[in-house]
Amino acid sequence: MEHFIVSARKYRPQNFEDVIGQQAITNTLENAIKNNHLAQALLFTGPRGVGKTSCARILAKRINQESATTEDEDFAFNIFELDAASNNSVDDIRNLTDQVRIPPQTGKYKVYIIDEVHMLSTNAFNAFLKTLEEPPAHAIFILATTEKHKIIPTILSRCQIFDFKRIGVLDAKNYLKVICEKEQITADDDALHIIAQKADGAMRDALSIFDRVVSFSGDTLTREAVTQNLNVLDYEVYFDMTDLLLANKIPEVLIAFNTILSNGFEGHHFINGLASHFRDILVAKDTATVNLLEVGDNAKKRYLEQAVKASIPFLIQSIEKANDCDLKYRTSKNQRLLVELTLMQIASITFDGEKKKPANYIIPATFFTSLSPAKTTQKPIVSAKDKEAIVSEPKTAAVKEPVATPVLKNIKRRTSSLSLKSIHIKKEEGTVQSTEENFDKHPRDNFSQADLEKAWKEYYGKLIEKGQKNIAAILIADSPKLNNGVVVQLTLPNQLMANQLEREKQKLTKFLREALNNYALQTQLIVNEAAVKKFAYTPQEKYEKLLEKNPLLASLKNAFKLDV
Numbered sequence: 001m002e003h004f005i006v007s008a009r010k011y012r013p014q015n016f017e018d019v020i021g022q023q024a025i026t027n028t029l030e031n032a033i034k035n036n037h038l039a040q041a042l043l044f045t046g047p048r049g050v051g052k053t054s055c056a057r058i059l060a061k062r063i064n065q066e067s068a069t070t071e072d073e074d075f076a077f078n079i080f081e082l083d084a085a086s087n088n089s090v091d092d093i094r095n096l097t098d099q100v101r102i103p104p105q106t107g108k109y110k111v112y113i114i115d116e117v118h119m120l121s122t123n124a125f126n127a128f129l130k131t132l133e134e135p136p137a138h139a140i141f142i143l144a145t146t147e148k149h150k151i152i153p154t155i156l157s158r159c160q161i162f163d164f165k166r167i168g169v170l171d172a173k174n175y176l177k178v179i180c181e182k183e184q185i186t187a188d189d190d191a192l193h194i195i196a197q198k199a200d201g202a203m204r205d206a207l208s209i210f211d212r213v214v215s216f217s218g219d220t221l222t223r224e225a226v227t228q229n230l231n232v233l234d235y236e237v238y239f240d241m242t243d244l245l246l247a248n249k250i251p252e253v254l255i256a257f258n259t260i261l262s263n264g265f266e267g268h269h270f271i272n273g274l275a276s277h278f279r280d281i282l283v284a285k286d287t288a289t290v291n292l293l294e295v296g297d298n299a300k301k302r303y304l305e306q307a308v309k310a311s312i313p314f315l316i317q318s319i320e321k322a323n324d325c326d327l328k329y330r331t332s333k334n335q336r337l338l339v340e341l342t343l344m345q346i347a348s349i350t351f352d353g354e355k356k357k358p359a360n361y362i363i364p365a366t367f368f369t370s371l372s373p374a375k376t377t378q379k380p381i382v383s384a385k386d387k388e389a390i391v392s393e394p395k396t397a398a399v400k401e402p403v404a405t406p407v408l409k410n411i412k413r414r415t416s417s418l419s420l421k422s423i424h425i426k427k428e429e430g431t432v433q434s435t436e437e438n439f440d441k442h443p444r445d446n447f448s449q450a451d452l453e454k455a456w457k458e459y460y461g462k463l464i465e466k467g468q469k470n471i472a473a474i475l476i477a478d479s480p481k482l483n484n485g486v487v488v489q490l491t492l493p494n495q496l497m498a499n500q501l502e503r504e505k506q507k508l509t510k511f512l513r514e515a516l517n518n519y520a521l522q523t524q525l526i527v528n529e530a531a532v533k534k535f536a537y538t539p540q541e542k543y544e545k546l547l548e549k550n551p552l553l554a555s556l557k558n559a560f561k562l563d564v
Contacts, residue, residue: 007207011179013054016062020175020203021167022051028162029059038063039160041132041141043117045148046164049204053115055164056142060111063140078107085119093124097131100139109140117143118150125152132158166201169193169294175203176210180221185214187221190296194226197294233265235299238277239306245318245343246309248351253343267339268329275322281307282315311350318346442519449482455515456480459508474501475508486520488512491528498525539564 013019016026032038042059044052060079082096096112104110120128132141132155143159145151173189173196180187195213199206209230217225227234237260244253260270283289284300284307293300325342332338456475463472474497481489492498501508502525509523543564547553556562 007179007211008204011207013051013058016055016058019051019055019058021171022055022164025055025162025164029055029062033059033062038140040135040139041159042143043148043151043156043159043161044142044144044164045161046146047166047201048146049199049202049206050164050167051203052144052164053113056113056144059142060113060140063109063111064107078104078109079111079113081113081115083116084114085116088120088124090121090123090127093120093127097128100131100136103136103138108138110138111140111142113142113144115144116146117155118145118147122152125155129154129158167199167203167206168201169196172196172199172201172203172206176206179207179210183214185219185221188223190223190298191221191226193296193299194223194230194232198230198232231264233260233270233273235277235295235302238274239302241274242277242281242306242310245347246314246350248347250344250347253347254340257340257343261336267335268326271322271325271329271339271342275319275326278315278318278322281310282312282319285310285312285315314349317349321345443517444486444520445517446485447482447516447518451516452480452482452488452512455512458515459511462511468504471501471504483524486518487522487524489524489526491526493528495527498527501525 016030019026029038042056044056046052057079064078080099082092100110100112102110135141141159143155148156148161173192176187176192176195179185180192191213195209196206198209213221213226213229216229223234226232237256241253241256244256257267257270261267280293280295280303283292284303290300290304293303295303321342325338328338329335460472460475463469463475474492475490477493477497478491481491483489490501492501505523505525509521512523513519513521543553557564
């Protein structure tokens with residue numbers, strides 16, 4: 001059985017040209033070597049698996065190759081690698097400084113590579129300061145770390161710092177293609193793209209994932225096999241879910257989400273992926289931002305197709321709701337319900353049925369016809385001469401009469417009687433009621449007391465039909481009296497009743513004028529505190545009032561021993 005070498009070791013870069021995604025740093029180091037501008041203390045910092053240690057080894061080899069006499073000359077004895085995680089004491093640094101003083105046997109430089117330098121203790125850093133600031137001419141230090149913030153500032157100020165960046169998805173995918181060609185492996189473009197995305201910018205992680213997937217599926221890498229092995233949600237899941245959300249199919253959405261949970265995926269992972277999916281669709285809606293899509297060619301076509309179906313307002317609201325769900329997920333006691341509620345809210349964004357916010361939707365005009373009866377418009381009076389002229393005209397096409405469309409602002413809104421707004425509305429109504437038209441040219445027919453009482457009872461009946469029983473009761477508290485032929489007087493027992501009837505006074509006066517055909521008629525309310533005796537309010541007063549009309553009521557009360 002042949003010994004297997006992992007791809008991360010087998011395809012480790014041997015020169016600067018092989019380093020992926022760090023062209024700026026490799027070019028700088030290459031030019032520094034050629035121009036003899038290389039600093040004696042370098043700090044390589046950045047995420048894991050991006051090429052820090054590889055560049056340090058390549059640099060250490062290239063420095064001595066410049067002064068080599070033959071190409072086959074080996075300078076392995078000039079390169080010292082120290083792991084600061086296990087050699088972090090002051091004694092380890094003192095041994096290192098003692099070795100630095102000894103010049104190299106072959107070559108020009110001795111290179112010291114200290115990996116994970118942030119693991120050194122504070123005392124070890126302080127012991128290393130003097131040597132790092134003024135090293136011998138034959139010594140070069142290359143420090144590598146993933147956590148630059150843990151290194152004391154006095155060390156940072158003595159080093160030339162190179163910040164390594166994450167490997168791009170496309171760069172990682174293209175390098176995996178090269179490895180597939182060398183290993184004679186057939187791989188889908190989307191499969192390699194998923195591996196590059198899963199690596200999260202680390203080339204070493206991408207190669208480790210690649211080895212794992214190859215062990216699972218053999219010489220042929222498919223998108224389905226990669227998603228199954230890596231336990232990641234396939235983008236097809238998000239495309240299908242988005243189609244259901246756009247179609248407002250809430251039951252199907254909940255069933256699809258249940259299937260995702262049944263396959264072992266976490267709701268938090270799903271909702272984060274859905275938010276990213278909506279972001280990618282939003283990016284695909286504009287040709288200027290399509291290049292921001294870090295997906296394969298097949299997936300890019302799907303995004304462009306779905307971008308046509310989804311509107312920008314829908315995508316923005318969906319991203320907001322998914323992001324809000326992400327923030328609340330950890331603190332929620334019912335996490336599944338939280339995600340399901342978010343999905344139902346997203347599916348309801350484009351729903352044309354029940355509206356959560358009526359202002360965001362168009363309300364048909366026919367809706368208002370059920371709220372109030374349509375107003376009847378009076379037809380213009382046409383004379384006989386005009387009718388003959390109209391009949392004599394030839395009929396061309398039928399002319400439709402314009403239909404008045406109800407307007408929302410004409411519908412009077414209810415206000416609470418306890419609100420400040422209601423006070424202003426009542427004041428405005430009072431000012432409107434105080435203005436009257438000029439009725440000098442209107443008829444002024446004479447009417448009798450009987451005519452007045454008949455019209456009075458008719459208006460009382462209208463109030464009962466409208467449900468205004470309080471005003472109706474005040475209206476029959478006393479009989480109206482006709483004074484001077486045009487003044488209608490009504491005597492009330494207290495000012496409260498007079499104030500309540502005052503609001504109805506204008507309508508009452510208008511009705512009496514039209515019913516009696518006398519537009520000079522005036523209504524006058526008189527408050528007479530003494531008149532309160534005529535009215536019965538308590539049960540005892542009502543009994544005494546009935547006893548005045550029928551004295552036999554006392555005998556009935558005594559015979560049956562009734563209480564009032």
